[in-house]
Amino acid sequence: MRINTTRFGRIDIETDDLLHFASGLPGLEDCQRWALLADAGNEALGWLQSTSRSDVALAVVSPRRFVPDYQVRIPRSELTPLAMRDLRDAQLLVVVARHAGALTLNLKAPIVINVEARTGRQVVASGDLPMRYELVGQRSPLKKSA
């Protein structure tokens, strides 16, 4: 299928590559179908692009690549809707945002993808994890001199 996106123009997606988020995402509840795209410039970066809203896309990364000691515990209730018993069968992604000039990762609410079923869900991990984990070295010059 062909979808329109404000960031990447018109792109072709194989139906098999679509991901279904039955509950949408918090704050984006109306977006249930997504395509996971690789970023052409950064191999560490992906984009979850909504197929229904051309302007909605979330930058995502594999957290362990940026936070090697990231340990995530997810309540069973969060995984039940994905029909998945074991996190080892899942692909884990975290959402990238920008706050005060720094790129941040939401480590508290990772996105879990059941690769085989092509379903996904953003979950709330247990414990004290930041929603704005700041990636170091990201201060803009403006911020530094302020």
Next chain:
Amino acid sequence: MLVLSRQRDESIMIGDSIVVTIVDIRGDKVRLGINAPAEVPVHRQEVYEAIQRENVRASRLAPDETQEIGKLAGRGPVPNSGKAGESARG
């Protein structure tokens, strides 16, 4: 909103399968015990609302704003090694 008065160790039921029990009351703090089926996630409201705000903000991020992320990445898995690579950011 339905408002009910409860004392310590008393409960309310929501539907057939969710039981909320007043475990302890101290000053202005109430401790609740929640028994719910495994498939019902339970969250503090402020946490869920914060995630909503973070997602809405993140969904406005432009590709240009992520450029330095490559320099920060260690070795490891990529978000998608599939064939869509040519499609993002032409």
